[in-house]
Amino acid sequence: MHAETLTRNEAIPLDVPALAMRGIGKRFPGVVALDGVDLTLMPGKVHALMGENGAGKSTLIKILAGVYGKDSGTIAIGGVETELKTPRDALKKGIKVVFQEIALISEFTVAENIFLEEYPRRADGSIAWKTIRAEAKALFDRIGFAVDPAARTGDLPVSQQQMVEIARALAHEAKIVVMDEPTSSLTPKEVELLFVVIRRLTALGIAVVYVSHKLDEVFEISDTVTVLRDGRHISTKPIGEHTHDSLIHDMIGRRIENLFPRSRTGSAGKVALSVEGLSTDTKLKDVSFEARAGEVLGFFGLMGAGRTELAKAIVGYDPIRTGRITIDGTALKPHDTRTAVSLGIGLLTEDRKLEGLMLELPVQQNMSLAALSSFAKAGFVDEGSERSAVQSFVDRFRVKTPSLFQPIKNLSGGNQQKVLLARWLMRGLKVIVVDEPTRGIDVGAKSEIFALIDRLAGEGLAVIMMTSEMPELLGLSDRIAVMAEGRLTATFSREEATQERILNAAIA
Amino acid sequence: MTTDTLPARKRGVSLSALTDNSQIVLIGLLAVLCIGISLAAPQFYSPDNAIAILRQCALVLIVAVGMTMLLVAGEVDLSVGASLAFTGCVAMDVTNRTHSVVLGALAALAFSGAVGLFNGLVVTRLKINSLIATIATMMILQGGVYLYTREAVQNHHLLDAFTAIGAGYVGPVPIPVIIAAVIFAVGYVTLRFTLFGRYLYAVGANLRAARLSGLRAERLKLLAFVITGLLVGVAGLILASLMNAGQPTAGRGFELTVIAAVILGGTSLAGGRGTLFGTLLGVLVLKIVDNGIIILRWNQDLQMVVPGLVIILATWLDIVRRRNDAR
Structure with missing residues (x-):
């Protein structure tokens, strides 16, 4: 949590998977959301997760975030098998998910939000406000993010709130950062900035999961791509082995569905x-x-x-x-x-x-x-x-x-x-x-x-x-x-x- | 859930429409209270005491009819107590000046109706939360009444008709009880059978859905505020008549009694749920508790303590019952 401990993240062994999910299954009433899905994240790499709506991406992320429990399969972090019981538990184990809806308290300052789960304290138990601000500043410097830690969070644009969330990941010494459609509300320039930050995260040895629909971004930022379809694992390949078309093909696949009775015969009217x-x-x-x-x-x-x-x-x-x-x-x-x-x-x-x-x-x-x-x-x-x-x-x-x-x-x-x-x-x-x-x-x-x-x-x-x-x-x-x-x-x-x-x- | 088509017109529906299961708890509570009190103090069952209880209920019930409509529509009015006192002063003052009960009554209704309209406009036009808006109105009225009169407005007109509104009888039944019964009946029919009533439930249950369905949600809410205001006028008139004066300090805490009765009756603060029959039961429970404390010669301060406990108990029982229903 303190500035000096952050450097330890750089000592993450680079050959052990940061996360290995094996045969993850999850069903909801009437729906199999995930069926035997594997996901392996390597430290310092960006792993894109792709698929159509309903493919199972969100469910997988939520299991990773500790929001949902899995029905079957195993999860290992840094080679050690573990269970992610609650969002807090996942965070403690080094997994930070940045959801599309920003989960910050807009009335608090940026620095307060970063240390929300556990404020640094002085010896007498009171909150060490100065330390909070100084440490927030130090974190921002690491990811090259220029914002006043004393600013009211709600006053920042969404793109900067996202950066605050990412800085929070660092404060928690996260080893895995998941970003769910991070660019959906960003301008092209802000996307560039985000990519700079993502590269800094990987330089620190952090494994990044990048969930997106946008092919160009995926080709630009990711090292590996996993495609899901209908809750199943379809492919995991280095990005270099994919073309636009092969990726779209993996996402869509072939479907045989006769869900659509068509009784209409007449043509459209006025x-x-x-x-x-x-x-x-x-x-x-x-x-x-x-x-x-x-x-x-x-x-x-x-x-x-x-x-x-x-x-x-x-x-x-x-x-x-x-x-x-x-x-x-x-x-x-x-x-x-x-x-x-x-x-x-x-x-x-x-x-x-x-x-x-x-x-x-x-x-x-x-x-x-x-x-x-x-x-x-x-x-x-x-x-x-x-x-x-x-x-x-x-x-x-x-x-x-x-x-x-x-x-x-x-x-x-x-x-x-x-x-x-x-x-x-x-x-x-x-x-x-x-x-x-x-x-x-x-x-x-x-x-x-x-x-x-x-x-x-x-x-x-x-x-x-x-x-x-x-x-x-x-x-x-x-x-x-x-x-x-x-x-x-x-x-x-x-x-x-x-x-x-x-x-x-x-x-x- | 098992068959495709089911008989829709089940008998026994009419009873459930009247009582809504949630009221079984209240009816039970009412029975326990009556039996308990009359065992301890037999005079509880005297006709005189029954009439006294009904008279006590009348004022609260009249305003609670409007409050139920407001809560069903998802709004609330905390200014009714302050408005009640102010209206009483206006009614007495205008009657003193004009020597006309009719003009005094009209003035009271006009004043309280205007207060309701003001509340409604602040809530629907300025989009201020009704809790805050009506607390503000309460403060304005509590201060404003002293700008209007420094002390109680005494009865200088000595008109019998004015006194009769609060203290008169038709046969053995006090006039306020008759007024309350008529208002209750009209309110019940309105909420249960008219388009306006059905729309209030819709607006309270899901404002967005109501608006998407083409309902004029703001206008409906405004109307509920005005109705509540007018009913406060009726109650204020009765109060001034009963006290034979317009008391600026009357009505303190009245809004809480009214809201407590409505909520006790099963109306949801969140809107969309509640019946006037439940409100009637709520009023009866609170007033019988009041009466019991007096008859049993308990410490009068318990008149605030016991209803507080009753509300927690009844609401909790309702939650338990609904949880069981859901299984």
């Missing part, structure tokens, strides 16, 4: 939604597209591409800076969900718990929310007709629930999602925006949701589907739009679309 030159203060830059009645328009993009932001802007939930949104020829008043809903556009949100479900309330109340006013006469809700409408959707969508009075929190994710879809269909929409419609849903229910989406388009709705899942994108969409960094970078017809083309447009 334009239901038109978006012109849409920009927001937060993310979107000059997005324009049209969606037609009876088609599924899929939007693909990597983490942070702006899909969710687009979804929230076009349904009037988030404010916009410029642009024009038209539903069936009528212009939408921005940032006003009430008129948006009455014009016939609704959003099935990405985060069911946070933005969709009323967890404690029954199935009936959850389903009828958007359509409730249509059951009201003179301000009184006609619960009889409400209940029969809800019941008919429960039957049609095969929602499995003991009764309509069951609190929705007791339903499975798939059934919750069906209720939320029904919330909109009961209202009667022209355009439905679905954001990651199968997140957290097991495979069986997924295919039911797919069938419902297909049917909705068949019934003449324009469906806009935001997804980061390649198979569902290709399986369901009539057209595919690809986003990167807030912009629309490409649009493909169903025939033109290939995984390689889409991924290339998303990485651009």
Whole structure:
């Protein structure tokens, strides 16, 4: 923890793996997240971990961070087998994970954050503030990071907060530093700086795990690449043995999936939604597209591409800076969900718990929310007709629930999602925006949701589907739009679309 | 969870809609209290005492109806006690000046309704947390009432109708009890059967989901604040009549009694959950505890201590019951 002990990290033996994970398995209810995955990290090397969303990267990192326990397999640190029971335990054993969401206390100073777990003390037990600041300064110097240790953490840009997290790793004498999508919110210049810091870490003998979607970065910074797919270990190779194409091939692989029943036969109808030159203060830059009645328009993009932001802007939930949104020829008043809903556009949100479900309330109340006013006469809700409408959707969508009075929190994710879809269909929409419609849903229910989406388009709705899942994108969409960094970078017809083309447009 | 289609219209649902399982604990508690107190002091069961308890309940229940709506919508109003005292002074003063009970009552409602509107605007427009906003309003009103009157506003008009509001009877039933019963009934129907009531639950249960579904969340909350304000006006009028004066110091701690009763009744501070029937039970429990302490000639200071313990006990029992339900 003190400056002189830091130098000891340089004496790490370079031939013993800093970490060896063997045959790691992890299952969640209904899903095998990891199946016999190996990962070996050498001191002083950068090891990239790649794979599509849902490949198992996050689960593996969380096991490494002590957030999840593994179901099977072994973990050895510096050649000694061990268990990582809690995040604190992992940290003590020299593993520091820098997650995408920065875990610093923004009201504290930078120096305080660095020594948060254990403040240096004076002999009388009081906190040695001067030492804290001096040691923080010394740490920053080691990684070549110029920031005032007395600065309030929340005042720093994200890139510098990330550096503070990395400095924290040094304070804990970490031997392994894991970075989860570290560049997702950095400018190119900040990325350069990050790479300088990563090289300093490796010079200290620290093993770095670099999790990223971005191929160029991986080629630039990493020594070795491990690819995961569907929870399995696919390949581990020195970066020199890979090309762009071979890496993408490893990530995608070949899939045989017939999850996507396609009942639609008719072609798309007239334009239901038109978006012109849409920009927001937060993310979107000059997005324009049209969606037609009876088609599924899929939007693909990597983490942070702006899909969710687009979804929230076009349904009037988030404010916009410029642009024009038209539903069936009528212009939408921005940032006003009430008129948006009455014009016939609704959003099935990405985060069911946070933005969709009323967890404690029954199935009936959850389903009828958007359509409730249509059951009201003179301000009184006609619960009889409400209940029969809800019941008919429960039957049609095969929602499995003991009764309509069951609190929705007791339903499975798939059934919750069906209720939320029904919330909109009961209202009667022209355009439905679905954001990651199968997140957290097991495979069986997924295919039911797919069938419902297909049917909705068949019934003449324009469906806009935001997804980061390649198979569902290709399986369901009539057209595919690809986003990167807030912009629309490409649009493909169903025939033109290939995984390689889409991924290339998303990485651009 | 086992069959695909299930009968939705189970009988017995009407009972559960009325009581919501959580209230079984309270009904039990109420029974234990009544039996315990009447064993120790038989006069507890006299008609006179029953009427006295109901009269005690009336003031709290009237305001608790509005407070339940606010809590269901995910907001709270801590200024009701201070507003109650101020409103009483306004009611008495205006009646003194105009010799009209109607104008006095209207003035009281206008004043307290304006306080509710103010609270609602501060919360929904300025986006200030309602806990903080209404503590601030409480302070403003507690100070403001002394700018309005240095001492109690005495009854100079001597109108019988004014006295009757708080002290009168219809048959054996005190008028405040009748007023409270009517307000409770209207409130119950509103919260349970109207679009407005259903929307309040939605806004409190998940504000974002409600907004995404096209609900005007801010307006709904504002309305709940105004309703609470108006109900404080009714209560303030009754209080001034009962005390035969407008007391600037009245109503201290009243807001806590009201909120305690509502929460005891199973309404969640987090919003989206609660019933007026539960609130009624909460008010009854608190007031019967009060009454029992007096009848049993216990130390009066226990009137604060015991309800505090009762709230912890009842809330804990509710948590235990829900934990068991979840299995």
